[in-house]
Amino acid sequence: MSAQPVAQPVQLPEAWFNVAPHLPAPLDPPLHPGTRQPVGPDDLAPLFPMALIGQEVSAAPWIDIPGEVLDVLRLWRPTPLRRAERLERALGTPARIWYKDESVSPAGSHKPNTAVPQAFYNKAEGVTRLATETGAGQWGSALAFAAALYGLECKVYMVRASYRQKPYRRVMIETWGGEVVPSPVDDEDHPGSLGAAISDAVRDAGARADTHYALGSVLNHVLLHQTVIGIEAKQQLPGGEQPDVVIGCCGGGSNLGGIALPFVPDADTRLVAVEPSSCPTLTAGRFDYDFGDTAGTTPLLAMYTLGHDFIPPPIHAGGLRYHGDAPLISNLVKAGRMEAMAYPQGKVFEAAVQWARTEGTIPAPETAHAVRAVIDEALAAKEEGREQVILFNYSGHGLLDLQAYDDFLHDRLDA
């Protein structure tokens, strides 16, 4: 192996990787909240186009990406795979740290990878308007971007704490022509949560025939669309470079799933989910059927959960403030195929600043959770004097989260 491996050129994948056939245990089906029987396509049809409902339950190992979707993804994909050599030197570690840079998308995160196909499939089936929720705003801005490119209307229910704390993402949504309101819509004093915003958006979509709902994480088809990240990364890693560990931050699980699911069949590769200590779904939640939203209107999902009425504290990594986790991620953690760890935000921002001053880019607070875990893995490798290949998902930049850095740098951040 070369001492200075360089990422390989790569083509945009033409199919998504479906992890379903590779799961260690069968996936528990979503249940109807009234009957507690498995939901069928007809139950979901008011909310989603049939193409996505089909992907949600598909057992096919690969699913073709439509050409019209590839045409838009090509605006920023394939994304770069880079080696963090400056960070390696600063840490004095023998580990080799690779990162997949999903921050280069127009919305600045991995979220457009699924926003684009969701907008496409909805438009193809005659829907003209999408409703969704957003936490920190990454998903809402990504969907507004995709809706603009396909000429769809877009209504975004934004967690009130983020709406107030992060006005710039609201402006992004509006710049792309979307409409955004703070959630919950019926309680102006409530800081909001992803679960409550989902309730608002589902209610909107259920009430209008021209409108479907779009979810930015958790569901199988969302994680499916994100697998372009891991598929590209596998091709970009130089010959012989097999990751010992793949790391991603985890809120609902979409960016983690995107980079990790294609590595599930590789038994020698560890998979690691990193979450905030203040919303420790995988590390301190229970595995159970629970609602995806606060109001209890969605199907029941088999997942790790803190309870659908859990309101996490308003930490800066708004994208990680979710009471549950993707059933696919929960399945892997429950079976022992994926590990999970949690960090307090003070340690996370320490890592983020170290990254910025060595690698030069400023990560999103969510992404910084992965950076923290990567640094600790690399320091452990140094301690033990072993080579290690670390791959992680640089899921988004922090240029719209600089208030959090300001708080950290001036000692105003809750640990």
Added chain:
Amino acid sequence: MSAQPVAQPVQLPEAWFNVAPHLPAPLDPPLHPGTRQPVGPDDLAPLFPMALIGQEVSAAPWIDIPGEVLDVLRLWRPTPLRRAERLERALGTPARIWYKDESVSPAGSHKPNTAVPQAFYNKAEGVTRLATETGAGQWGSALAFAAALYGLECKVYMVRASYRQKPYRRVMIETWGGEVVPSPVDDEDHPGSLGAAISDAVRDAGARADTHYALGSVLNHVLLHQTVIGIEAKQQLPGGEQPDVVIGCCGGGSNLGGIALPFVPDADTRLVAVEPSSCPTLTAGRFDYDFGDTAGTTPLLAMYTLGHDFIPPPIHAGGLRYHGDAPLISNLVKAGRMEAMAYPQGKVFEAAVQWARTEGTIPAPETAHAVRAVIDEALAAKEEGREQVILFNYSGHGLLDLQAYDDFLHDRLDA
């Protein structure tokens, strides 16, 4: 020529393009403000390293880029050259619009292209601290980024109007370890200007032996470093694609110079500078010797100027609020080799939103001036029914300027 030309792969250039041998008329030398005699290297040595002073007056057609500089530029270069096909379709124009995407740098603009070599040459000559000015913050954040990567201290004097209007760029500077204060330092009620901030920074550097000054635009060596943009673009354009017109926004002239100077020898290619109507240096200024700063401490430069005491209104494109222009750009405009035009900011933001909703990315307010001119060129081509190849510099993203979009979208923007 193919109907769907695709940008070619490209290597990072290993030398900068020096336009000096290609100028239509000799460059007027900078003059000492006291004696009005041409300044010599000794006059500049308290402020700049000898390597940069040498580049300032070099007649060599190409100047090698040091390997240590290439190692850092490689973090984000070569930058993509993309075709704006969605915008073309929306305009219904036969023009082909190519753009060089400089927004992908860690600081989000073209500015690191010169911040990196400036930090490198200063460090190589034993300097441990840099002082500079910044308008909207692009240059200050770029220099703080470069200083962090070379382990230098960095002090930034930020135009007060931007310091207040754009706190996020201050946070970027601090995240990279730089120190930032509002300018002018001696008048808290003054909105500031680039010229006044230059005075502050030059004073700082002159007073400390460990400190040099770094300028983000105007000077020959700065424009030289930016020519990587145009050199790459020339190589990336598909075979047979020769730009009929090259467009860039112009404040001090560095991003425009970066893309346009390598095309100066191509007589059939028009070169166009776009500036704000509220700071119309090239379109309404006079060509004369004037100071680079407000206090009259810099050498006298031969350039278009609105007078060194001109204080432009606080428009959102802070990077274009400069009373003068690069001598190289001024020379080209005076000789008729380059055209200049000016737009009011309302028309500029209209273009920016049209770009965001078709091409998907949100341009910096400065960059949006170029977008406005590009759209008008493409519409003129449509009117006249002629094919036209347009190349422009997408000099930075607007993710830290979303307040300006908010003002525009909600009718709070001065026209």
